[in-house]
Every structure is written in C-alpha cells, then in structure tokens.
Amino acid sequence: AVRWRExxxxxxxxxxxxxxxxxxxxxxxxxxxxxxxxxxxxxxxIDSIAQSWGxxxxxxxxxxxxxxxxxxxxxLVRYGDDLxxxxxPPFDKTERDPGYxxxxxxxxxxxxxxxxxxxxxxxxxxxMLGDGDxxxxxxxxxxxxxxxxxxxxxxxxxVEPYVLAADIYAEPPHTRRGGWTWYTGAAGWYYRAGMExxxxxxxxxxxxxxxxCIPRAWRNYSISYQHENTHYEITVExxxxxxxxxxLVELDGVRQSTDNSITLKDDGQLxxxxxxxx
Numbered sequence: 001a002v003r004w005r006e007x008x009x010x011x012x013x014x015x016x017x018x019x020x021x022x023x024x025x026x027x028x029x030x031x032x033x034x035x036x037x038x039x040x041x042x043x044x045x046i047d048s049i050a051q052s053w054g055x056x057x058x059x060x061x062x063x064x065x066x067x068x069x070x071x072x073x074x075x076l077v078r079y080g081d082d083l084x085x086x087x088x089p090p091f092d093k094t095e096r097d098p099g100y101x102x103x104x105x106x107x108x109x110x111x112x113x114x115x116x117x118x119x120x121x122x123x124x125x126x127x128m129l130g131d132g133d134x135x136x137x138x139x140x141x142x143x144x145x146x147x148x149x150x151x152x153x154x155x156x157x158x159v160e161p162y163v164l165a166a167d168i169y170a171e172p173p174h175t176r177r178g179g180w181t182w183y184t185g186a187a188g189w190y191y192r193a194g195m196e197x198x199x200x201x202x203x204x205x206x207x208x209x210x211x212x213c214i215p216r217a218w219r220n221y222s223i224s225y226q227h228e229n230t231h232y233e234i235t236v237e238x239x240x241x242x243x244x245x246x247x248l249v250e251l252d253g254v255r256q257s258t259d260n261s262i263t264l265k266d267d268g269q270l271x272x273x274x275x276x277x278x
Contacts, residue, residue: 012059020064024071025050027087030096037087043094046075047087048118055125069125073134076122081176082141083168084119088112090171107171109179114168116142116186120193127197127213132243135198136215142190147176164190199223201234208232209261210249210275216241228266234273248276 019026027037027047037047051068054060060068076085090112091102104111119142126135140146148154148161159165159178164186167179196202200212201223208225219241223234249256252272256262262273 015059016061016064019050024068025054025060025064034096036098043089043091044087044098044112045089046071048072048076048085048122052118052121052125055128056121065125066129069122069129069131072122072125077138078170081170082147083114083170083176084122084138084141085112085170086110086115086118105171107174108169109167113170113179116164116166116168116183117189120186120189123193124197127193130213130244132198132213132218133215135193135213139190139194139198144178147178163187200236201225203264206264207261208264208273210234210236210246211244211260212236212246212275212277213244214238214277216243227264229268230264230266230271231269232264232271232273234275236275236277238277240278242277245277246275247278248274250274 015025021035021038023039024046025037026035027044027050029035035041037044037050039045051065051072054068055065075088077083078085090106091098092106094102101110104113107113109115119138123135123138123142126138142164144157144161144164146153147157153176154161156176157168157178159181163182165178165181166183166186169175169177169179198213199221200210200214202209202211208227214221214236216238218238220235220237222236225232225234246260249258249260249262250273251262
C-alpha cells in the first residue's frame, strides 16, 4: 500500500508537469512521444475523460480542473444537438493508430460520438465542482425521453426512448441517432449521477449522507427512502437559491451535530428528515 501511494503521488506530479495542455489535460501519448488530446492535434484535440476524471479522482489541481471543465463545456457540449461528445474532432485521416476506435466512421460510437458513460462522468465532475445548473442541464440532455418529445426528434433518434443508449452519433447524416440501447452500465451511472451527486443522497455503511448539488432555481424537493423495515421521509429546502452547501440537518425535529448525515436505524418507524441548503 505504501509503495502504491508513493507511485500515485509521483504520477500526479508527472501529470501536472507533462500532461497539462494549457486549457485542458491531454488524453495520452503515442509510442513516439506525440501527444493525443492536445490543441496541436487536428483530430481528437480534446477528450472529456481526462478532464472529468481529473475532477472525480481529486488528482487535478483545483484551478486547472475548473479550466478543464470549462473547456469541456466550450468544445464538447453541443447544445443545438443536445450531445456531450467523447472527444472532437473524430479520427478520420490521422496517420498514427489510436486503436480500434478509428475503425468506426467519424462521429460513430467512441470515434467522436456521444459515449454515454463519459458524458455522465462529465455530469458528476460538474456537480463535484459545485455547478448544479450545468450538471442538471447535462443530465436533462442525456435523458432519452427528451429526444422523442417532437416528431423531428423521433425520426432523428430512431431507438427506444425509455432506455439509455450507449452512444449517440454526432456527424451527418446520422447526427442525433441512437446507437446500442439497453446499456445497463450507462444506466447505472446515470442513476448514481442523479441520485448521489445531484440530489445528494449517499449511503455509506450505516450513515445517510446529504450533499446535494442542484440548480439554483430548485427551491425544494423530497425523497422517500426505505431502509430495511424503516421509512425516511426527506425534504430538502433551498430558500437562498444556492447550488450547494448544507447548513442544517434535522431528524424528527432534532438538529443533528454530525456533518451532513444521520445514522440509519432499523426500528420499523417512520422518520422525518429536514435538510436546508444555504
């Protein structure tokens, strides 16, 4: 464990020294040392995974992490098509071999399309940075039901609107077309992003932890949580219109002294929990 922690420390230092590209983190290096995911590239100039996991892992320097996610918003969130791209531009004519993803046509699946796993990691990263408006907006964009709210959307998407697709195509003539559906891995991440990082309900052993990151316009919401034979009715209030910051937790009218959490008990009773942001 000591050896691997020391290695992680060295790796973090190396990434900060060598992988920062000026406005985002590079994705990788070819065997000859050429960077991938760099502003110097004509294809795959920026990749979302390096930015999101810089935040999620806690390894990225704070200001760089914020700058990197601003670059994701600028270059990879395509609002007109409601797409969150894996990287851009897609591989097409590059001489170096980035691996099997180049075998897909440009904009299809991992080759510069929306890959849902990575798009959801972006949601989590924005929430961890405290940007509830952006996190919730991307979660809305990723919700498949919204892709078929119009006749045009139905004909563009072409797949089931009630399950998550692994990918959505991003280049003509297939822009906004869904790919491989019933993708349970992406569905699991989507559920966790919405429940744990936006609504902020996290279970750790016998603790129920509250750490929401929501749109500022949300004034309140409620959650019903069942723990074994015990039911918890949770209300979250946001009187000041903030995205993040728990200032009060009450359990059955009693203010809790612990930070943002209550201890779960299986006593077969109904409990009322009040959480206030500010």
